[in-house]
Amino acid sequence: xxxxxxxxxxxxxxxxxxERHTVTLQDGSVAFREVVxxxxxxxxxxxxxxxxxxxxxxxxxxxxxxxxxxxxxxxAGEKPEDCARRELLEETGYIPRFLHKLTxxxxxxxxxxxxxxxxxxxxxxxxxxxxxxxxxxxxxLVDSKEVLEMINGGQITDSKTLSGILLAFxxxxxxxxx
Amino acid sequence: xxxxxxxxxxxxxxxxxxERHTVTLQDGSVAFREVVxxxxxxxxxxxxxxxxxxxxxxxxxxxxxxxxxxxxxxxAGEKPEDCARRELLEETGYIPRFLHKLTxxxxxxxxxxxxxxxxxxxxxxxxxxxxxxxxxxxxxLVDSKEVLEMINGGQITDSKTLSGILLAFxxxxxxxxx
Numbered sequence: 001x002x003x004x005x006x007x008x009x010x011x012x013x014x015x016x017x018x019e020r021h022t023v024t025l026q027d028g029s030v031a032f033r034e035v036v037x038x039x040x041x042x043x044x045x046x047x048x049x050x051x052x053x054x055x056x057x058x059x060x061x062x063x064x065x066x067x068x069x070x071x072x073x074x075x076a077g078e079k080p081e082d083c084a085r086r087e088l089l090e091e092t093g094y095i096p097r098f099l100h101k102l103t104x105x106x107x108x109x110x111x112x113x114x115x116x117x118x119x120x121x122x123x124x125x126x127x128x129x130x131x132x133x134x135x136x137x138x139x140x141l142v143d144s145k146e147v148l149e150m151i152n153g154g155q156i157t158d159s160k161t162l163s164g165i166l167l168a169f170x171x172x173x174x175x176x177x178x
Numbered sequence: 179x180x181x182x183x184x185x186x187x188x189x190x191x192x193x194x195x196x197e198r199h200t201v202t203l204q205d206g207s208v209a210f211r212e213v214v215x216x217x218x219x220x221x222x223x224x225x226x227x228x229x230x231x232x233x234x235x236x237x238x239x240x241x242x243x244x245x246x247x248x249x250x251x252x253x254a255g256e257k258p259e260d261c262a263r264r265e266l267l268e269e270t271g272y273i274p275r276f277l278h279k280l281t282x283x284x285x286x287x288x289x290x291x292x293x294x295x296x297x298x299x300x301x302x303x304x305x306x307x308x309x310x311x312x313x314x315x316x317x318x319l320v321d322s323k324e325v326l327e328m329i330n331g332g333q334i335t336d337s338k339t340l341s342g343i344l345l346a347f348x349x350x351x352x353x354x355x356x
Contacts, residue, residue: 002238013212026314033238034191059287060211107286107337109237136204159285159337166344
């Protein structure tokens with residue numbers, strides 16, 4: 001257990017804020033903790049028949065295009081399941097026939113409070129994507145069998161995407177993908 | 179592709195720094211990107227016979243104890259494999275008989291450049307743990323078969339831990355754990 005005995009607000013931005021805490025450690029000594037606050041997010045492992053629905057987008061912090069499961073930040077007061085349906089529709093134009101909570105992960109608990117609620121869904125096309133202004137996200141359908149090869153080959157490396165897909169696959173009968 | 183046309187250094191701390199970039203988007207419009215810079219880290223899926231070697235520690239940003247694979251930040255100029263051996267020894271007192279690179283993940287590519295190099299290892303006890311000052315980490319051995327139940331039960335939720343363990347399991351024959 002570490003207890004905060006002093007808090008400094010360093011920055012408050014559009015998607016995150018930063019605090020530095022003075023804390024007492026287990027042995028009573030004093031240390032500092034830099035903490036990135038994030039509103040939390042949802043992500044969806046979306047199966048469209050025997051394909052997985054992914055999204056491709058440029059990620060500025062890592063300076064590359066990444067292939068990820070559809071995801072997005074929670075709006076203030078928004079229920080995670082509502083957020084999952086909203087983000088799926090905005091980014092891909094698909095809607096869930098079936099939506100099931102898989103787990104909630106912490107992405108970087110050493111320096112951030114970001115959590116991501118991960119759902120697994122069976123989805124179907126409903127309309128064209130309608131991304132937020134300034135959001136450039138390309139839906140990509142990948143055969144379920146190919147996804148594991150892409151993970152092993154290092155083409156899928158995002159932590160929520162690996163956690164979600166591998167957990168969904170572990171919970172399904174392997175013959176569903178044959 | 180998003181191009182930085184202006185950069186503001188907001189904070190430089192002990193484990194992270196924060197920048198705000200002005201960027202041009204795909205359609206030529208202008209937006210802001212908040213970026214948390216991190217030195218990068220390693221993590222090890224460590225098998226001790228039929229058990230997995232995990233560590234339990236309090237994570238201040240999420241205010242709880244978490245069960246994770248052994249991990250730690252890269253020192254300046256340090257090779258990831260050297261860092262893996264060092265962190266494993268410091269946190270657990272174990273050394274690898276065998277160490278193999280599994281993948282490199284991005285933990286939160288929407289707002290951070292943090293990457294984690296994940297290794298899988300067969301390990302054996304060498305000495306007592308020797309954690310850094312102010313680091314309180316408890317090694318925990320868990321039966322490999324039990325780990326999946328803990329993941330499904332929401333007792334293991336850290337993204338690098340889920341990614342690493344599930345990927346290591348997907349690459350191994352299931353009968354190795356019977």
